[in-house]
Amino acid sequence: VSAIKELAILVLHESTQGQDITMEFVDLDANLRNARAEEASYLEILDRSGSIEEVLSVTRQLAQVRGRIEQLEGRMRYLENKTDLATLHVTVTEETRIEVPTRKWRPIEVVRQSFRDLVTGLQGFVDFLIRFAITIIGLLIPVAAFVALLIWLGWKFVAWGLKLLKKQ
Template identity: 45%
Template sequence: MFRLTLALACLAATLGCGQSASHRISSDAPKVPRSEVANKLKELGVAFESYRENGEAISSPSEAADNRKIIYTASLSIVVDDFTGVEQSITSLVKQYGGFIANANLALNQGSERSGTWTVRVPVASFESFLDASGDLGVPERREQNGQDVTEEYVDLEARIRSKKKLEERILELLAANKGEIKDVIEVERELSRVRTDIEQMEGRLRYLADRTELTTITLYVREQQDYQPPQAPGFGTQIATTWTGSTGAIFSLAKNAMLAVVACVPWLLIAGLVVGPWWAWRRK
């Protein structure tokens, strides 16, 4: 019994020493340090965000007001007596004002009123004068104009592109100076690819805004109608005539409906007479 107790005590002491040594080895094991390249990339990202918020990219209010970016659009509906020659006239007019036809859709069916729709791009400086000259092709039926101010978005995109390009330069310097492991090189190239993708997207949006603000978009709709008279505001005499016509028309409509109701009842009255007549005669006898 004594020997068994002594053996168990030795075994417990051995296990305790093993666990203590294992705990000491795990706690004293050196931690893997974060990659120095990763730290530098993080610092560059923080610096970029700070530059975006506080950098020199934002223009002053007076400068932005002098260089406003506005997208102008308009639509004009015109009625002509004869559609022949309208296409040539619009083409000449567009060339005269330094623009081009982006799209054209013509309906030239024989036996019906001809029409056409043109989408035209002209410089901003010729916007109003082109609309006025287009109205001389026939009788203007409807004219709409719109302007969208995109100055803030345009300036912000320019600022972000400059900031991103500075960040790209810093990443390229970091990539050239990096002599470390392959994983560090791959991490830097991945960040560089992401930054370049952002730059390409923002430059694409900037080009779109530049195109829309430098050239206006005008939609011309021309239709053919002979002896067209534009609607005019009715005078007092016209209002009296309209009221009289409406009142007499209501009377005629009521009389017509009453007559139609009588005509609709006649067949039923004939059937009722054929059925009830013999029965009534039999009752009288």
């Protein structure tokens, strides 16, 4: 625990808890001795019994006692191992860092960049107008030629019709 605390810049909370298991261990030991004595008694009875019913009854009781002995021994082993180990909960939180901008504010550079952007925008607008005009002219010449042709044909048709009317 002290090695982990040495790594920390700041320890916000620390607590240590323990549980005294001496009484439980003593009780388990006493229960285990009693269960083994009971097992020995059943083994003596088993040696003396004669009928099958008596043997089966004593065998059932002996199995129950042996199961209880195994449980008690298992719990005692668990408690012995638990005293050898400790549980440690550690929560690590990274220190919050505030980033300071490294570039200085330069208002003159902002004005220069704004003028550059304005010129670039105007250039783009003029480029658009040039393209638009060329496109419109490129479309208007053939359309105008077609309209002129229609007008000329219409004029010729009307003139031809008037000529026919005068002849009649």
